[in-house]
Amino acid sequence: MPNISIEVIAAIGFAILVVLSLLMKRRRPKEQTFKCARCSTIADHTPRTIEAWRSGKTRFFCNACHAQWLRSHPSPISSRSEKSGCLGVVAFFVAIPFLLIASWWGYV
Ligand SMILES: [Zn+2]
Numbered sequence: 878m879p880n881i882s883i884e885v886i887a888a889i890g891f892a893i894l895v896v897l898s899l900l901m902k903r904r905r906p907k908e909q910t911f912k913c914a915r916c917s918t919i920a921d922h923t924p925r926t927i928e929a930w931r932s933g934k935t936r937f938f939c940n941a942c943h944a945q946w947l948r949s950h951p952s953p954i955s956s957r958s959e960k961s962g963c964l965g966v967v968a969f970f971v972a973i974p975f976l977l978i979a980s981w982w983g984y985v
Pocket of ligand 1: 913914915916917918938939940941942943
């Protein structure tokens with residue numbers, strides 16, 4: 878019985894795409910640590926340096942150097958983009974059940 882509508886297939890495909898893109902975003906450096914580009918300390922990767930790594934940066938700074946850098950260059954840009962990314966993810970997960978319910982109602 879062809880009970881599965883195009884909308885359901887589309888919604889499931891969309892959900893799979895969302896999960897895949899989340900998995901891609903979750904990728905992180907192979908190394909657990911990095912050498913600070915300023916003071917040469919070996920430091921553990923933090924969400925901040927992983928974010929920098931994802932955006933293609935090859936020079937990382939330890940927390941102490943980063944705090945010093947922030948004091949001389951106040952810039953909320955990175956945290957702002959991170960927040961909007963989270964909101965987008967939440968919106969996706971809110972939208973998926975609605976899409977599924979809507980398509981289910983469509984053929985009942
Ligand atoms: Zn440092």
